[in-house]
Amino acid sequence: GATQLAKRNMATMGGVLTAVVGMALLASISLPASAYNNGVGRLPPMGWNTWCTEDACGLKDVCSEKLVKSVADAIASNGLKDLGYEYINMDDCWSDTSRNATGHLQPIAKQFPSGMRALADYVHSKGLKLGLYICVGTLTCKHGRPGTYGHWQKDADTIADWGLDFVKADNCHKPGNLTELEAYTNLSQALNATGRPILFSLCEWGTKSGGVPVEQWGGKLGQMYRVQMDHIPFWHTIPSLNGAGAGFGGGTGDIIEYYGTLKPSAVVGPYSWMDPDFLETLFPITMNFVDSRTEYTFWSLWSAPLIVATDVRNMDEQKKSILMNPEVIAIDQDESFTAGDRLYNMSTGAQLWARDLHNGDKAVVLYNADHKTPTNVSVTWYQIGWPEEQRVVVRDLWEQKDLGTHQKGFAAASVGPHDVLYLRLKPVSE
Numbered sequence: 001g002a003t004q005l006a007k008r009n010m011a012t013m014g015g016v017l018t019a020v021v022g023m024a025l026l027a028s029i030s031l032p033a034s035a036y037n038n039g040v041g042r043l044p045p046m047g048w049n050t051w052c053t054e055d056a057c058g059l060k061d062v063c064s065e066k067l068v069k070s071v072a073d074a075i076a077s078n079g080l081k082d083l084g085y086e087y088i089n090m091d092d093c094w095s096d097t098s099r100n101a102t103g104h105l106q107p108i109a110k111q112f113p114s115g116m117r118a119l120a121d122y123v124h125s126k127g128l129k130l131g132l133y134i135c136v137g138t139l140t141c142k143h144g145r146p147g148t149y150g151h152w153q154k155d156a157d158t159i160a161d162w163g164l165d166f167v168k169a170d171n172c173h174k175p176g177n178l179t180e181l182e183a184y185t186n187l188s189q190a191l192n193a194t195g196r197p198i199l200f201s202l203c204e205w206g207t208k209s210g211g212v213p214v215e216q217w218g219g220k221l222g223q224m225y226r227v228q229m230d231h232i233p234f235w236h237t238i239p240s241l242n243g244a245g246a247g248f249g250g251g252t253g254d255i256i257e258y259y260g261t262l263k264p265s266a267v268v269g270p271y272s273w274m275d276p277d278f279l280e281t282l283f284p285i286t287m288n289f290v291d292s293r294t295e296y297t298f299w300s301l302w303s304a305p306l307i308v309a310t311d312v313r314n315m316d317e318q319k320k321s322i323l324m325n326p327e328v329i330a331i332d333q334d335e336s337f338t339a340g341d342r343l344y345n346m347s348t349g350a351q352l353w354a355r356d357l358h359n360g361d362k363a364v365v366l367y368n369a370d371h372k373t374p375t376n377v378s379v380t381w382y383q384i385g386w387p388e389e390q391r392v393v394v395r396d397l398w399e400q401k402d403l404g405t406h407q408k409g410f411a412a413a414s415v416g417p418h419d420v421l422y423l424r425l426k427p428v429s430e
Contacts, residue, residue, distance in 0.1 A: 004225040004266060004421050008310065017394035018365040021102060023063075024337075025428055028222070033372070035219045035220065035223075035269055035270060035271040035272035035273065036200065036219060036220055036221055036222050036223055036271055036272065037270075037271045038192060038197045038198070040165070040197045040198070040199045040223065041125060041199045041223030041271050041273070041334050042270045042271055043087060043225065043270070043309065044074060044224070044273045044304060044305045044306065044332055045086075045087055045090070045166070045199055045223070045224065045273075045305045045306075045336075046083075046084045046085045046086060046087070046305070046306040046307070046329075046332075046333075047075075047085050047086055047087025047088060047128075047131075047166075047306075047307050047308070048071055048075065048085065048087070048088055048089065048128070048143060048307065048308050048312055049066065049089040049090075049091055049278055049307050049308070049309045050063040050068070050089070050090050050093055051091045051278060052089050052233060052278070052280060052283055052308070052309035052310045053071070053310060053311045053312075054067055054265025055310070057090070057232060057233060057283075057302075058091070058092070058142065059282075061089070061092070061093055061142055061143065063090050063093035063094055063109070063111065063371065064111040064112065065111065065112045065113070065114055065119050068088055068090065068119060068123065068130070069119070069122055070313060071088060071237075071313060071377050072088050072122065072123045072126045072128050073126065074312055074314075075126075075128060075312060076126040076128060078312070078313075079193075079324060080130065080163040080312060080317070080323065080324065081126075081127060083324060083326060083329055083338070084306075084333060085159075085306070085308075085312075085323075086127075086128050086129050087128070087129050087130075087131050087165065087166050087199070087307065088123050088128055088129065088130050088131070089130075089132065089133070089166055089168065089307065089377075090131070091133045091143055091168070091374060092132060092133050092134045092135075092140050092142050092143075092145065092170065092324035093133075094108065094111070094132055095105050095107060095108065095134075095140065095145040095146065096108050096109070096145070097143060097144055097145055097146070097220075098146065099146050101102070101367070102149070102153065102246065102356040103154065104155075105134075105146065105151075105155055105158050105159075106320060110318050114163070114267060114398065116132075116162040117161070117162050120162055120163040120164055120165075120300040121163065121263045124163070125410075126211050127150070129165035129166060130163075130164050130165055130166070131165055131166025131167060131168065131199070132159070132163060132164060132166070132168070133147045133167075133168045133169075133170065134147070134155060134159075134167060134168070134169050134170070135147040135148060135149055135169060135170040135171070136169050136170070136174055136180075136183040136184060136187055137149050137170075137172050137173030137174040137175070137203075138150075138169060138173045138174075138175065139172065139173040139346055140170060140172060140173075140278060141170050141172040141173075145218055146174055147172070148169070148187060148352075149173075149174070149175060149183070149355050151379070152186045152187055152189075152190040153193065156187070156190035156193065156194050156401045157194055158192075159194075160190075160191075160194035160198065161328075162194070163196075164198065165186075165197075165198060165199060165201070165410055166199045166201065167200055167201065168200065168203055168245060169181065169184065169187055169200070169201065169202060170203045170204075171183075171203060171204040171205060171207065171244075174291060174293060177200060179209045179210055179378045180207055180209035180214070181209040181210065181212070181217055182209075184204065184218075184221050185221060187200075188221040189198060192381070196262070199223050199224070200221065200222030200223060200224075200228075201217050201222060201223070201224045201225070201275065201305075202214070202221060202222045202224070202225040202226060202275075203226045203275075204218075204224055204225070204430050205224060205228065205229050205230070205243075205244050205246065206227040206228040206229065206245050206246030206247060207244065207246065207274065208246075209243060211315040214226070214227060215227060215262075215267045215274065218270025218272075219268075219269070219271070219273075219389055220266075220272075221253070223271050223272065223273060224272075224273040224274075224275045224305050225248065225272075225273075225274065225275055226245075226251075226275045226276075226277060227247075227257060227262070227274045227276065228245055228246045228247030228258055228276065228277075229243055229244065229245030229246065229247045229249075229250050230243055230245065230250050230277055230279065231250050231251075231252070231277035231278060232250045232257060232280070233280035233283035233286045233287045233310075234250070234251040234252070234286050234287075235251045235252050235253045235291055235371075235418065236249060236251040236253050236254055237249040237250040237251045237254060239254075239323065246258070252287075252291055252294065252295045252298075253369065254416065255276050255298075256298055256367075256369070257369070259276065259298070259302065259342070260342040260345060262274075263277060263341055264302050264303075264338075264340065264341060265338045265339050265340070265341050265355060265356075267297050267339075268302070268303050268337065268339045269337045269338075270337050270391075272323060273302060273303060273304065273341070274302065274304065275301065275305050276298075276299060278307050278308065278309035279295060279296060279299060279306060279307065279308045279309060279310075279321060280295065280309055280310060281296065281310050281322055282310060282319050282322070283307055283310050283316065287310075288417050289318050289322075290416065290417075291418055292322055292404070293398065293420070294367070294418055294419060294420050295354055296322050296323070296328065297365055297367075297420045298326070298340075298365070299332065299351075299396075299421050300328050300329065300331045300422075301331060301332075301339065301340035301365055301422075302339045302340055302352060303332055303333075303334070303337070303338065303339045303340075304332070306329070306332055309324060321398075323335055325397070325398065327395075327397045327400055328397050328398065330423065331355075331357070331363045331397070331424070334353070334357050334358055335358045336356050336357050336358040338355055338356055338380065338382070339355055339424050340353045340354055340355035340363065340365065341353065341354070341355070343383055343384070345369075348370065348373075348375045348376075349368045349369040349370025349373070349375050349417075350366075350367075350368060350369075350375050350376065350377040350378075350415075351365075351366075351367040351369055351429035352364070352365070352366060352367075352379050352383065352386050353365040353367060354376065354383075354417065356378070357424075361424055361425060361426045361427070362384055362385065362424075362425045362426060363397075363422070363423070363424055363425075364379050364421050364422075364423045365422055365423075366378065366379065366412045366415055366418055366419070366420065366421040366423070366426055367415070367419075367420045368415040368416050368418065368420075369383065369418070370418075370419065371417050371418070372417055373417065374414040374415060374416050374417065375414070375415060376411060376412065376414060377411070377414070377415045377421070378409060378412065378414060379409055379410055379411075379412065379423075380408060380409035381407070381408060381409055382409075383409075384425070386427065388407065388408045388409075389407055389408075390407065390427055390428075391405050391406075391427070391428040391430075392405065392406055392407070392410075392425050392426065392427055393405050393425070393426040393428060394406055394410050394423055394424075395424045395425075395426070396421065396422070396423060397422040397423065397424055398420075398422050403423075405428060407429060410423070410425075
């Protein structure tokens with residue numbers, strides 16, 4: 001998504017409504033009774049986005065049909081498609097700065113000479129899906145591109161006519177008389193009215209609408225919804241430099257800490273996924289192997305969308321080991337339809353996170369949040385709701401090997417700074 005590099009005009013956000021007004025608005029708008037279900041997004045979506053590949057996380061602000069086709073070719077042939085990566089998405093880089101003569105959105109002709117319909121056909125021919133970015137405000141976040149405010153149905157119809165499969169909607173330049181809930185409801189209803197099953201991704205940065213957190217309404221309007229400010233490829237950032245949104249900062253460590261204050265397991269479900277933003281896997285210089293693997297670990301534990309924003313063409317072995325581990329992906333895609341919560345957070349940096357899996361197993365993360373010092377991290381069966389005498393097979397998911405059968409619990413003698421031990425625990429039937 002647009003990062004702190006994309007200067008957001010928050011002046012148009014207007015005054016904040018009270019929580020009471022927000023709840024009344026939530027009740028007054030006709031919303032689905034349960035999660036938004038148009039046939040897609042039952043499990044967390046997986047794929048790729050242009051943002052940090054040739055676009056350097058918005059710094060250059062470019063994408064093209066040549067780039068999209070080359071990535072589609074790669075995903076279709078390098079094993080990513082077989083693992084579930086299917087969406088090829090363009091961020092705030094594709095649209096012309098003006099609508100066409102009939103008032104419709106149009107791509108930048110020089111960068112997309114064949115047009116969007118032809119590009120969608122090409123991506124579909126690879127067995128993949130194509131998506132793009134729009135904004136619920138009067139303009140998108142960058143370069144004055146036209147927003148969808150006031151053009152809800154026209155833009156939804158255009159997107160459907162192009163044969164697209166995924167829409168991410170940002171929250172810049174929203175008129176002050178319009179709440180997030182109203183804006184995203186308008187677009188959700190317009191997309192649904194097209195009759196095309198389009199996965200709808202709300203990118204309103206975790207902002208409360210009339211005092212109501214997006215976790216309470218986002219899943220009723222789309223299949224995934226951002227719960228915090230933009231993620232950028234660092235471990236830690238200063239929130240004031242990161243742009244608008246909830247959270248403690250845009251770095252990987254910041255997002256983990258913010259999620260620790262939430263309870264993802266109580267919120268996520270089929271067709272309704274909390275979104276911490278793109279994966280910045282092995283972004284050059286700023287995202288090393290440990291930080292990237294820890295990032296992917298937590299996205300997987302949370303059943304978050306696995307949308308990779310860095311280059312997936314010509315991947316080295318380190319990158320393949322992170323993005324193509326079927327046992328880690330299986331946790332993200334597990335049909336328990338839940339997510340991991342933090343169970344303890346110690347002053348040493350040691351943290352325990354855990355979640356249930358559909359077959360009775362549990363996924364556990366032993367995490368060291370400290371920046372400098374290795375620390376011991378452990379889990380007891382009591383902490384995750386099992387009797388101490390339970391015999392449990394402990395499996396290291398990243399190494400893809402069993403660590404023996406244990407009772408009472410399991411301890412990692414030393415976990416390095418920012419690192420994790422990602423475990424699958426299988427109770428042994430007597």
